[in-house]
Amino acid sequence: MPAGLLPDMKNSYHLVVHFLLIVGAVFMLFPFLWMITTSFKGEDEILKTGKEIVLLPDAWRPGFLNSAEDDERIRQTEIQRKAWEEQAALPPASRTKRLSKPFSTFDNFREVWDKQDFYRYFLNTLYVSITITITSLFLASLAAYAFSFFKFPFKDAIFMLLLGTMMLPQQALLIPDYILLSKLNWVNTYAALIVPWVASIFSVFFLRQFFLQLPKDLFEAATIDGCSRFQFYYKILLPLSKPPMVTLGIFTFLGSWNSFVWPLIVTNDKELRVIQVGLSYFNSESGTQWGPLMAASTLTILPLVILYFFAQKQFVESQATTGMKE
Amino acid sequence: MNDKKVDWGAYGYLFPVVGIILCFHVLPIFYSLAISFYEWDLMSDPQWVGLDNFRRLADDPMFYKSLWNTFYYAMVSVPLSIFAALGVAMLLNNTISGIGIYRTIYFLPVITSINAVAIVWNFIYHPDYGLLNKLLALADIGPRLWLQDPFWAMPCIILMSVWKGLGYNVVIFLAGLQNIPKYLYEAATIDGASRSQQFRSITWPLLSPTTFFVFVMSAIGSFQVFSQIYMMTPRGGPMKSTMVIVFYLYQKAFVKFEFGYALAIAFVLFLMIFGVTLFNKLYLEKKVHYS
Numbered sequence: 001m002p003a004g005l006l007p008d009m010k011n012s013y014h015l016v017v018h019f020l021l022i023v024g025a026v027f028m029l030f031p032f033l034w035m036i037t038t039s040f041k042g043e044d045e046i047l048k049t050g051k052e053i054v055l056l057p058d059a060w061r062p063g064f065l066n067s068a069e070d071d072e073r074i075r076q077t078e079i080q081r082k083a084w085e086e087q088a089a090l091p092p093a094s095r096t097k098r099l100s101k102p103f104s105t106f107d108n109f110r111e112v113w114d115k116q117d118f119y120r121y122f123l124n125t126l127y128v129s130i131t132i133t134i135t136s137l138f139l140a141s142l143a144a145y146a147f148s149f150f151k152f153p154f155k156d157a158i159f160m161l162l163l164g165t166m167m168l169p170q171q172a173l174l175i176p177d178y179i180l181l182s183k184l185n186w187v188n189t190y191a192a193l194i195v196p197w198v199a200s201i202f203s204v205f206f207l208r209q210f211f212l213q214l215p216k217d218l219f220e221a222a223t224i225d226g227c228s229r230f231q232f233y234y235k236i237l238l239p240l241s242k243p244p245m246v247t248l249g250i251f252t253f254l255g256s257w258n259s260f261v262w263p264l265i266v267t268n269d270k271e272l273r274v275i276q277v278g279l280s281y282f283n284s285e286s287g288t289q290w291g292p293l294m295a296a297s298t299l300t301i302l303p304l305v306i307l308y309f310f311a312q313k314q315f316v317e318s319q320a321t322t323g324m325k326e
Numbered sequence: 327m328n329d330k331k332v333d334w335g336a337y338g339y340l341f342p343v344v345g346i347i348l349c350f351h352v353l354p355i356f357y358s359l360a361i362s363f364y365e366w367d368l369m370s371d372p373q374w375v376g377l378d379n380f381r382r383l384a385d386d387p388m389f390y391k392s393l394w395n396t397f398y399y400a401m402v403s404v405p406l407s408i409f410a411a412l413g414v415a416m417l418l419n420n421t422i423s424g425i426g427i428y429r430t431i432y433f434l435p436v437i438t439s440i441n442a443v444a445i446v447w448n449f450i451y452h453p454d455y456g457l458l459n460k461l462l463a464l465a466d467i468g469p470r471l472w473l474q475d476p477f478w479a480m481p482c483i484i485l486m487s488v489w490k491g492l493g494y495n496v497v498i499f500l501a502g503l504q505n506i507p508k509y510l511y512e513a514a515t516i517d518g519a520s521r522s523q524q525f526r527s528i529t530w531p532l533l534s535p536t537t538f539f540v541f542v543m544s545a546i547g548s549f550q551v552f553s554q555i556y557m558m559t560p561r562g563g564p565m566k567s568t569m570v571i572v573f574y575l576y577q578k579a580f581v582k583f584e585f586g587y588a589l590a591i592a593f594v595l596f597l598m599i600f601g602v603t604l605f606n607k608l609y610l611e612k613k614v615h616y617s
Contacts, residue, residue, distance in 0.1 A: 025431045035446040139342045146339035171550045172596040176354030199346035258439040279441045297442035320497045
């Protein structure tokens with residue numbers, strides 16, 4: 001093969017690679033795009049019968065992309081809006097017709113946030129997730145500290161016991177855990193959502209792995225200098241463990257934010273619903289209100305997606321390392 | 327550590343984690359083993375029924391259906407996800423620009439909640455207004471009922487699940503690929519080996535520990551599939567075509583309050599997952615010797 005051809009071969013090969021990756025990327029992204037744009041569409045816009053695929057909402061689409069049908073619908077909406085505005089301008093007593101308010105861009109979001117109580121679900125989830133994340137990091141770092149720096153009887157036995165419980169499948173534990181909670185009268189409490197999840201064995205292992213890599217002299221030197229066990233933990237160990245703590249924190253927060261099955265079975269009080277449970281109820285109650293449903297889905301993933309774009313590396317790491325338990 | 331002194335304080339540091347794990351993850355297991363010999367709705371007193379729950383399970387056609395559906399889900403989704411992820415990882419393993427952007431995009435579904443994306447896919451699969459039927463209409467293919475069709479409901483859920491989990495497997499495979507020494511490929515190229523030959527004699531064998539890891543993790547995950555089934559086919563699908571084992575367990579326990587019976591189902595699920603884990607351990611031992 002003549003050497004001069006090589007760069008071109010490589011380029012065309014790379015073009016094929018890029019092409020395939022872009023096709024895949026469109027497949028990965030399109031559902032999100034579809035979700036977001038639909039969440040800004042009114043019902044008559046979503047449920048129209050035409051065969052053409054329209055991504056952008058009427059309000060955002062440049063006019064030349066409209067079909068005759070689109071133009072007609074937009075004109076009707078405009079007429080409806082004018083009529084409604086005229087009525088709304090009159091004092092209540094002299095209004096002759098009861099007109100429904102025409103769709104405006106953020107209506108779907110207003111619907112789910114206020115009327116469907118998603119603000120409540122959102123705050124519940126935030127409270128539960130943050131509490132679990134902070135508490136589990138604290139407790140796991142304490143346990144990992146003991147495992148990596150202390151000498152005590154049954155150390156290996158306790159460690160193996162914890163290792164063993166990690167192999168138990170989550171779903172098989174649902175019923176026994178539920179029975180326990182109902183005996184404790186914890187069903188429908190925040191405690192049920194939080195307490196079982198503040199002890200994370202995975203976090204203990206992950207931090208222990210990190211602690212064991214630190215020089216042993218550090219501990220001995222500090223002890224000789226009169227540093228107490230707990231002082232060493234919070235003055236030296238914690239500041240050193242920022243990177244693994246961030247990874248674990250993201251992992252835990254993500255897990256709590258997205259957790260669904262557990263909150264579904266331990267709470268049925270509407271006040272206690274977390275966002276995933278709220279979403280599932282809304283999904284089964286709302287029929288074909290696709291606009292509000294897409295707005296609710298967008299709200300549910302929004303905090304994580306925003307965090308993700310700021311800390312992609314840590315997100316990928318936190319997820320990828322969790323698989324690598326052994 | 328030089329001093330032989332025992333740090334009794336260690337138990338204090340361990341207590342919260344070990345206590346909660348014992349309470350919520352260890353003791354309930356033993357308790358529930360006992361409960362599986364009772365009939366119990368949590369309200370009235372448990373009735374001793376011996377092995378009846380297991381006998382009923384052995385004769386329950388819906389249980390076999392749910393087992394079959396679970397295997398169907400696993401047998402299609404696991405290989406599909408592995409090959410798609412391997413393909414993407416191999417494309418990303420080239421020295422091309424924009425790898426970071428691609429990785430970000432492919433990984434995005436992994437971090438989003440399954441419930442939210444399940445709703446989006448419900449909309450995509452909708453028979454009248456859904457994107458899928460509209461796209462197929464462009465190719466002159468008639469509309470399908472998708473999630474309401476006994477044949478298509480499961481494939482639809484599988485496609486959505488593969489899409490959701492792909493990025494995770496891509497990242498794992500990419501790490502595996504980057505561990506394969508570059509000089510092997512250079513030597514193979516000099517010897518005139520084609521790309522497909524290189525794949526068969528270098529990439530595939532050296533990647534096998536990674537592939538196996540992904541296989542085991544995906545298999546365990548697929549036996550426990552629940553959320554997308556619950557969100558996309560709330561009643562277990564048309565003709566119960568998406569009734570998987572965890573969904574059946576959920577219905578028995580938390581809809582019909584037959585806790586003893588549900589625990590018998592949980593026991594079978596546990597055995598299935600334990601089987602895969604055991605298989606993994608035995609096989610991985612061999613792998614260590616092999617490499």
